[in-house]
Amino acid sequence: MTDTPWWNPGRHADRRPVLLARNRAQAAIRGFLADRDFVEVDPAALAISPGNEAHLHAFATQAIGNDGQARTMYLHTSPEFAMKKLLAAGETRIAAFAHVWRNRERGPRHSPEFTMLEWYRVAEDYGVLMDDTAAMAQLACVAAGTRLLRHGEVVCDPFLPFARVSVAEAFARYAGIDLLATIRADGPDPAALAAQAAAAGVRCAGDDTWSDVFSRVLVERIEPHLGHGRLTVLDRYPAAEAALARSCADDPREAERFEIYACGVELANGFGELTDPAEQRRRFQAEMVEKARVYGETYPLDEDFLAALAGMPPASGIALGFDRLVMLANAVPRIDAVLWTPVP
Template identity: 65%
Template sequence: MTAIQTSPWWHPDRHADRRPALLARAHIEAAVRGWLADRDFLVVDPPGLQRSPGNETHLHAFGTSMIGNDGVGQTMYLHTSPEFTMKKLLAAGETRIASLQHVWRNRERSALHHPEFTMLEWYRAGVPYETIIADTLAIIRLAAEVTGVGQFAFRGRTCDPRAEAERISVAEAFERYAGIDLLATIDADGVPDDAALAVQMERAGMTLPEDRRWSYLFTHVLVEKVEPELGNGRVTVLDRYPASEAALARRVPGDRRVAQRFEVYASGVELANGFGELTDADEQRVRFEAEMEEKQRIYGERYPVDEDFLAALGVMPEASGVALGFDRLIMLATGAQRIEAVLWAPVAE
């Protein structure tokens, strides 16, 4: 029986429709936990409450007040990622850790976004980020194996999760799909040139957005020209982001214009975002402050910098890590077209 979509998620008929995807979710979760255990990952449980939810311009957190025994409250946030805590654990001496837990992001709700969702995040100390890329592709294949799906499909775009993945740099993708020489708009120290990118966009026949800052021009090209071409037919690893668009990633040795950041796409869906992790506390502070200045300019707010996290970076070993949207992976592995279809209990609207 097909449940009426306007009925609540807990209505027996609607739950009966949703249950196969939820059972698949449980099976994939068990398989992922087994995969992690087989590779000696320690699954950790970072707290959701943090003094800083992260310091990226366009990430928005849920704030609350933590009241002490003296009745005095202090502002706290539900984390947008367990990243800061997990890097502190790397600094403490852990070398292979993972987390599969809920995170929260405000101002986000769509077919692929939910204010509370599940993130699979893992780190390896002492390995290049290519190892983390290989991990990510293995977990995507694992989800397909669990459900037996032959291909992922979302909004008419299909992808074979078992095929050899495509790996392309951001600069190569901009050249291929937009006719733009991205690196020519960034100087040797990684400082982007707003006007240079605007000129190239006009030459490529693109309409410029109202905001002419380089970051917004970059995002405009990425969303309009590049992302629609990614993850079609096979998984795409989009690699080596401009350093200015990789706040938590270390720069590529020998080229300060780009950083060791990658994103993974399947059927047009962004699944994962990973880094060769930045461990220079001074550079990280500069990046955080720049991000918060931009957040203040656009949204009229800023989040505090986690000084404890910056201190831990001075002790943290070289490492690589990635965050994967677990619910999105379940969607692709089950054929669901909205994220609520694979959540046990969606947040009420």
């Protein structure tokens, strides 16, 4: 049946129970948010800038004006910029189930178009978002008629208290690397991290940046261990890997960024949000320099977003891969199985 198109009646009948479980999970999460006074918003998908992180890739299009002139626009990779503008406008608790698009991403856990659940809390600590995500994982399980998230042979019980570990602690525990020792006052030291990674048996190349080595260790040595048995919150990312998060008050080498894992799969990415427009501009510019170096292209900065950031109150925000959560709750191995109409 795997070669049968998704719209074949027989195959659709096989797929339908999971798709209905997806709908139940979405309805339950909407109820959870409404009970906590969140306003559901509907951000536009077309944007001046799709985001300014070096390794995110967008779909571009041409918007033709009434004068016949073409202007490049992008399908957003996240509704973040639009939603933060709403926070600057005065909203205090907002959420969106948004279709988002990311190019160069396709695989068992990646679709070029997918559903992101993003929500923000003004004047609240980013730790509350961890509790929100755990509750949503529980709701997805209930909707699927199970207690466990499952990916392959690995299971995770979201009803258990989640584990919380810093990135530095995880690097020490699973790779024997002293991560913070590789971050100097003037920034990350690529040679220092590469030396430790090589000693741990992680392959490094002579032209690797600090971020290259960091990502390789994270993917190869850290992520496979996370979210076994219970949800894992990987907290306090290095500031160099947290372009949109504010720095930790007790150590500027780290930032208020976390990711939540279940069964070795990343589910959500959250922040204590950066609200300094000058610092945000500097970080975006640095990201685009890196994007130009690696991929030979850049995206424009959203000047309206940077202007709005000056009026945005302190807030915490998070993006959850809704399709991945449905995958794990229903124990299906591929993201296409939980999409009503998979991308061709």
